[in-house]
Amino acid sequence: MSVPFSPERTEEIMERAVDIKGRSLWEDARRRLFRNRAAMVSIVVLSLIALLAVFGPFVLPYAYDFIDYSVVSCAPDWWPDPSVLCNAGGAHWFGTDSVGRDLLVRTLYGARVSMAVGVIATLVSLVIGVAYGATAGYLGGRVDELMMRFVDVLYSIPYIFLVIILMVIFNRNFFLLFVAIGAVEWLTMARIVRGQTLSIKQKEFIEAARAGGVGPFGIITRHIIPNVFGPVIVYVTLTVPSAILAESFLSFLGLGIQEPLTSWGVLISDGANQMETAPWMLIFPAAFMAITLFCFNFIGDGLRDALDPKDR
Amino acid sequence: MFSYVIRRLLGAIPTLFIIVTLAFFMMRVAPGGPFDSQRRLPPEIENNIKAAYNLDKPLYQQYFIYLGKLAHGDLGPSFKQKDFTVTELIAEGLPVSARLGLSAITLAVLMGMLMGTFAALRQNSFLDYSVMSAAMVGITIPTFVMAPILTLVFGVYGVSLFGYDISLPVGGWNGGALRNMILPVVVLALPQIAVIARLTRGSMVEVLHSNYVRTARAKGLSSYKIVIRHALRAAVLPLVSYLGPAIAGILTGSLIVEQIFGIPGIGRYFVQGALNRDYTLVLGVLIYYATFVILLNLLADILYAVLDPRVRYAK
Numbered sequence: 001m002s003v004p005f006s007p008e009r010t011e012e013i014m015e016r017a018v019d020i021k022g023r024s025l026w027e028d029a030r031r032r033l034f035r036n037r038a039a040m041v042s043i044v045v046l047s048l049i050a051l052l053a054v055f056g057p058f059v060l061p062y063a064y065d066f067i068d069y070s071v072v073s074c075a076p077d078w079w080p081d082p083s084v085l086c087n088a089g090g091a092h093w094f095g096t097d098s099v100g101r102d103l104l105v106r107t108l109y110g111a112r113v114s115m116a117v118g119v120i121a122t123l124v125s126l127v128i129g130v131a132y133g134a135t136a137g138y139l140g141g142r143v144d145e146l147m148m149r150f151v152d153v154l155y156s157i158p159y160i161f162l163v164i165i166l167m168v169i170f171n172r173n174f175f176l177l178f179v180a181i182g183a184v185e186w187l188t189m190a191r192i193v194r195g196q197t198l199s200i201k202q203k204e205f206i207e208a209a210r211a212g213g214v215g216p217f218g219i220i221t222r223h224i225i226p227n228v229f230g231p232v233i234v235y236v237t238l239t240v241p242s243a244i245l246a247e248s249f250l251s252f253l254g255l256g257i258q259e260p261l262t263s264w265g266v267l268i269s270d271g272a273n274q275m276e277t278a279p280w281m282l283i284f285p286a287a288f289m290a291i292t293l294f295c296f297n298f299i300g301d302g303l304r305d306a307l308d309p310k311d312r
Numbered sequence: 313m314f315s316y317v318i319r320r321l322l323g324a325i326p327t328l329f330i331i332v333t334l335a336f337f338m339m340r341v342a343p344g345g346p347f348d349s350q351r352r353l354p355p356e357i358e359n360n361i362k363a364a365y366n367l368d369k370p371l372y373q374q375y376f377i378y379l380g381k382l383a384h385g386d387l388g389p390s391f392k393q394k395d396f397t398v399t400e401l402i403a404e405g406l407p408v409s410a411r412l413g414l415s416a417i418t419l420a421v422l423m424g425m426l427m428g429t430f431a432a433l434r435q436n437s438f439l440d441y442s443v444m445s446a447a448m449v450g451i452t453i454p455t456f457v458m459a460p461i462l463t464l465v466f467g468v469y470g471v472s473l474f475g476y477d478i479s480l481p482v483g484g485w486n487g488g489a490l491r492n493m494i495l496p497v498v499v500l501a502l503p504q505i506a507v508i509a510r511l512t513r514g515s516m517v518e519v520l521h522s523n524y525v526r527t528a529r530a531k532g533l534s535s536y537k538i539v540i541r542h543a544l545r546a547a548v549l550p551l552v553s554y555l556g557p558a559i560a561g562i563l564t565g566s567l568i569v570e571q572i573f574g575i576p577g578i579g580r581y582f583v584q585g586a587l588n589r590d591y592t593l594v595l596g597v598l599i600y601y602a603t604f605v606i607l608l609n610l611l612a613d614i615l616y617a618v619l620d621p622r623v624r625y626a627k
Binding site for chain 1: 327330331335338339448451452453454456457459460461463464564567568571572582583586587589594598601
């Protein structure tokens, strides 16, 4: 027995439906991410490190390049005794390096540089990778084959060798360092985006857009790129730590950031040279860097679990 | 299968060609040359030196000369290490690097599979969690942090076990003595052990839940046999495709490890060559590395087809 159609009944159903709220994919993902304890702790810790890196150097009484030969290689002293020579100019919580620069301010300054490299290089790789991958995937055929072949070629060189050559060319320019790292980190991004694009371009809404007269450029930018966002954002969180690592690697070899400016790689390299006499010069920067890398990896894992519908 | 291998080998030639061309011109665009020095040479001598190395010719001619020699297997003279050809330098360093790298990859595969398998067999146990957190540490802590820390603990402070001094030398190669090899090999292998353990655990957990393992269990096979004969075979497949990236990772790591431990391999030549513009040396080492990586990727693909009969390269 069916209820006869009436305007009143329709209105009643509609009224009830207003209270039901749908959950979008992103809302679902956010809920799952918030439940992931490791990822949430990592986000908090990472924000703390970022805040310290940005504001710490303003608060601390030392400049990152202030050389003080009266406090060379002082061990960290958390309860300073003013009669000791090392504390004459004030406390050095992380100790000082071999020319008397405060290690705390240098570690935080290094954090600025390392994180900036991580973020900017990732953005560069994001722009190149997404544009390249989406174009190759959408155009398909010969163009796709040629473009991905080029990616394969670059893949077969361990990428750090490319960065080393790029750094030699750019003569260790600070900003080009970012670009150089980004310019080699985009390969995986391009592959991921291409794979996603291949499956998305079969969907009806793309066909609808094409039938509506949208050109290839419009379809790629307006319809394809917004829809590959999920896997891309996961990969972005994993690219940041690998860019930070790449920069430290180069700085460690003496090809990256130049003195007096510093990064975690430079500090670790200095610390490694002095570790027998001044182990704190290695331990503090290394710990900061390791914690940061941990956090990014946990966030990446958490995001993947949150966004991957397979595990629902 | 045979034709597939041939096709892939032929496909490697244009790849190598592109790499050589890219690297050649990139190095030359760089400001500064190999014979810039503090002391200015008289112009006649400078010209003579440049003529001797063909540096006075236009760039495109230099490129073709280089390619021509390369086709004959001649990588040219080193610009900086006087009286040595690049081939000689590589021949000197290659056995050292190869020994270091192969030991590291062997250790990584053995340890990684062992740890991953045990973690999978005791899924969600204390053992599982400790193996996986150790793996996380191995992945996040970079080689150039691990190397100094291990040197500090085992080399500088020294460790003794049951009264025996087991401290290790902090550097040097000493003709490849075991004691000298332990630290560099372990440092090089650690990140790969971590990744391989994670991969093995993941695929092992999946395989252990599959139907044929349940059948084997129902037949009453011992769990030792199930793991060795049935599960492990399927579980190593993802490892084979990870082999390429693992090799690349070990090559990259060897740059650092050879530097830190003072090992006379070819990784050190690359860094030194890049720093002092020894064009031919850098190109030569890069060509070696690229060839090596391409060949190993091919080997991994072939191995994959052998291990997994579902994959066929007949076309």
